[in-house]
Amino acid sequence: MIVQQNVSLKPYNTFGIDENAGFLAIVxxxxxxxxxxxxxxxxxxxxxxxxxxxxxxxxxxxxxxVVKNEIKGIHIFKESDxxxxxxxxxxxNWHQFVLWSVxxxxxxxxxxxxxxxxxxxxxxQNIGAYGTELREVFHSLEAYEIKSGKLITFYKExxxxxxxxxxxxxxxxxxxVIIKVNLRLKKxxxxxxxxxxxxxALTQMGVSTPTLKNVSQxxxxxxxxxLPDPVDIGNAGSFFxxxxxxxxxxxxxxxxxxxxxxxxxxxxxxxxxxxxxxxxAGWKGYxxxxxxxxxxxxxxxINLGNARGRDIFKLSNQIQKSxxxxxxxELEREVNVI
Ligand code: FAD
Ligand code: EPU
Numbered sequence: 493m494i495v496q497q498n499v500s501l502k503p504y505n506t507f508g509i510d511e512n513a514g515f516l517a518i519v520x521x522x523x524x525x526x527x528x529x530x531x532x533x534x535x536x537x538x539x540x541x542x543x544x545x546x547x548x549x550x551x552x553x554x555x556x557x558v559v560k561n562e563i564k565g566i567h568i569f570k571e572s573d574x575x576x577x578x579x580x581x582x583x584x585n586w587h588q589f590v591l592w593s594v595x596x597x598x599x600x601x602x603x604x605x606x607x608x609x610x611x612x613x614x615x616x617q618n619i620g621a622y623g624t625e626l627r628e629v630f631h632s633l634e635a636y637e638i639k640s641g642k643l644i645t646f647y648k649e650x651x652x653x654x655x656x657x658x659x660x661x662x663x664x665x666x667x668x669v670i671i672k673v674n675l676r677l678k679k680x681x682x683x684x685x686x687x688x689x690x691x692x693a694l695t696q697m698g699v700s701t702p703t704l705k706n707v708s709q710x711x712x713x714x715x716x717x718x719l720p721d722p723v724d725i726g727n728a729g730s731f732f733x734x735x736x737x738x739x740x741x742x743x744x745x746x747x748x749x750x751x752x753x754x755x756x757x758x759x760x761x762x763x764x765x766x767x768x769x770x771x772x773a774g775w776k777g778y779x780x781x782x783x784x785x786x787x788x789x790x791x792x793x794i795n796l797g798n799a800r801g802r803d804i805f806k807l808s809n810q811i812q813k814s815x816x817x818x819x820x821x822e823l824e825r826e827v828n829v830i
Contacts, residue, residue: 493517493524495557504560505545506608508726509801513558520562520583522643525636525669528559539638540830541669543610544585547617547728548828551801561612563671566592576677577631582612582670586619594708599681600629602708603690606715608722608729612670616660617826618653622711623687627653631676635660635668644668655763656733656826683707689714718789726795727786731808732766732823745819766823767791773814783807805829 499516502508514537517528528534538556542548562583570577576598580589586609590601603624607614615633619626632647652659660668683702685691693710694702702710720727734755737745742762746752749772754762770776770790777787783799784807786792793804812823 493519493521493527499558501545501550501554501558504542504558505548505550505728506722506726507545507549507728507795507799507801507804508722509550509795509804510798511550511801512553514553514555515557516560517557518560518562520564522563522636522671525559525671526641528557529636529638530641543583543613544608546608546722547613547826548830549728549801549804550830551805552830554830559669561610561669561671563612569674574679576679577674578677579672579674580611581672582610584611585609586611586614590708593677594704597679597704598677599679599683599704600624600677601675602681602704603684603687603711605708605711611673615651615653615658615670615673617656618651618658620656622690622714623684625653625655627651629675629677631674633670633674634672635670638667638669643671720786720789720792720794725786726799727792728827730766730791731793731825731827732770732791732811733826734763734766735769735821735823736761736763737821741820764821765791769815769819769821769823770811773811773818775811775814778807780807785811801830 495515495517497515499513500510501513502510519525519528534557540554540558542558542560563581564583565581566584567579568576569579587606589611590605593601603622604619607619607621614626615630627648630648632645635644635646637644690710693713694706697706697710699706736757739760739762742754753765753768757763767790775785776790778785782797783795783804786794793807808825815821815823
């Protein structure tokens, strides 16, 4: 295990925020976790788990130990004519895993192509994109219980997945380190091309009968056209979740703004695209020195160079306030603020 002291976290978060960690420990086994969580030298320190740092905003330095998960390995543990069950180390890169699956003709994660970060963080918020969520292919996960050092298996129903939510973001927050994720993929997948723009992207590629690779590539193309690459512009994807509001509230909103979009939730409520609210509140393309709001996607807050995390956090507060004032809707952050 490598442990460094007083390390800049700038290369370890996609916002590119330059704050320091007291210690940075790179772990690649449960023995390493025992050493960090069980041993005398680090016992009294605060800890935080980090994967690819693509869903965090550091607003200050972290005085304790940042535990970067690099537990690796991909293997098939069960197979039938129709399905394959794959066990993936939490420290594997998510997109590389998607490419691994697509290459072998295993379907189910192609619509989740190019989401940054690690496999271990994917269940944390039940990652989702282009009409698919992780829970649809999730079988189980193995997690290290911090207080006991025991390994515990969580099945799908234990994780309480919901839109951008799992039990690990809720009542079990900060209690487990996910070390392995087991997924159930299909050998003869049916494609989900229903999300706006997917069919058009395939047509643009000249594809009428898509393969798994074509669908993955179409998603990659759409994402490149909308979302800034963190290598060029610091960001953490959508900063806020889509709010869910009551139907009556939506009808009043629609009367005032006939172009407002919505997604069905249940008989009494709908989800509103947060990007629409933020754009309508006038923030799209906003810049203040080193930070701002992306000009192609109002849900994405950006670091244009050397922004401080606390400035981006303040901007997120201002956006919340103005959306609340104009539409009476509360935006909840998706990004984990540290
Ligand atoms: P980190 O940012 O390192 O961590 C996120 C949280 O999970 C932290 O609270 C951390 O403590 C915890 N954590 C991480 N690993 C573990 C572990 N092994 N055990 C326990 N806790 C852990 N998300 C989507 O859902 N859909 C998208 O389409 C999408 N698009 C994005 C596009 C861009 C350009 C960017 C930058 C981000 C996007 N995201 C998207 C958000 C992000 O990629 C995902 O949330 C991703 O799963 C985060 O992975 P990570 O390894 O970087 O997690
Ligand atoms: N919109 C605007 N203005 C904008 C952006 C969006 O009006 O600046 C409206 C438009 O009506 C558009 C709709 O929002 O049609 C949907 O926009 P888009 O397809 O770009 O995606 P999104 O709804 O803004 C969500 C996820 C993304 C995910 C995409 C694709 C959330 C919070 N975000 O964004 O996830 O990649 O759909 O499925 O649910 C992430 O979580 O980090 C993330 C990037």
